[in-house]
Amino acid sequence: MTEHRITRDGITLHARTDGADSADAPTVVFANSLGTTLHLWDPIMDLLPQGLRYVRWDKRGHGQSDCPDAPYAMGQLVSDAEAVCDHLQVRNCVFVGLSVGGMIAQGLAVKRMDIVRAMVLSNTAAKIGNPKLWSDRIAAVTRDGMGPVADSVMQRWFGRDFYGTPAMAPWQAMLEATPVKGYTGVCAAISGTDFMTPTSGLRLPTMGIAGSEDGSTPPDLVRETVDLIPGSSFHIIRRAGHLPCVEQPEAYARLLTDFLTRTGTVA
Numbered sequence: 001m002t003e004h005r006i007t008r009d010g011i012t013l014h015a016r017t018d019g020a021d022s023a024d025a026p027t028v029v030f031a032n033s034l035g036t037t038l039h040l041w042d043p044i045m046d047l048l049p050q051g052l053r054y055v056r057w058d059k060r061g062h063g064q065s066d067c068p069d070a071p072y073a074m075g076q077l078v079s080d081a082e083a084v085c086d087h088l089q090v091r092n093c094v095f096v097g098l099s100v101g102g103m104i105a106q107g108l109a110v111k112r113m114d115i116v117r118a119m120v121l122s123n124t125a126a127k128i129g130n131p132k133l134w135s136d137r138i139a140a141v142t143r144d145g146m147g148p149v150a151d152s153v154m155q156r157w158f159g160r161d162f163y164g165t166p167a168m169a170p171w172q173a174m175l176e177a178t179p180v181k182g183y184t185g186v187c188a189a190i191s192g193t194d195f196m197t198p199t200s201g202l203r204l205p206t207m208g209i210a211g212s213e214d215g216s217t218p219p220d221l222v223r224e225t226v227d228l229i230p231g232s233s234f235h236i237i238r239r240a241g242h243l244p245c246v247e248q249p250e251a252y253a254r255l256l257t258d259f260l261t262r263t264g265t266v267a
């Protein structure tokens, strides 16, 4: 594992690479969701093929990355992803984005075909929620902090088998540790994003993943976006909510590994 600090736009972003330690290795880049750090992917890392380079980073306002004042724009989040990839010489990668991470995937694929060769749109959509949903959430978190919204977020993040169990505690702690400015900054970026038109122009190998019990981006919403891209595939992971890589890591890693094989990323 190697840690990286990348400075752009007056802030420093924290990233790490695992697996192969060379820019020449086939590379998979992971983009996390709102209120999570790069540790979102920990449960699947040991289940993925060897010989590849795995890149992940903390979005601005999350984890060990700097936290500038809110609001943020989707263009800034996409440019952050671009800066991480350019710093690490990522080209022709498979880009895996979950939720807002999947919006970043769509934005980066439109902007930088040299970086994104194939993508996984997990628990995401071209447009998530509506401006009132996000302005209400920004107002509640700005007024009361992360604590009071945590339970309703957990109910969307996790299916009924996982919600309320001790295994949920570290994920709730991750959410509650997110700075208010970072959380509300990213909420504003999501609120202002509708990628329906640009995403419908994308032509690259794409796989969609949904959780059968996802309360934030239900399967039909994910499918609607994935169907914009001809030739894409779509899979539902059962007994999982918004973060299936946490609840069903084996099933998630199996889908990813199959996709890496189909796209010629692993033999």
Ligand SMILES: O=C(O)CC1=CCC(=O)O1
Pocket (backbone or CB within 6 Å): 032, 033, 034, 035, 098, 099, 100, 101, 128, 153, 156, 190, 216, 242
């Ligand atoms: O908190 C939620 O509702 C889940 C979510 C929406 C966008 C994202 O990244 O996470």
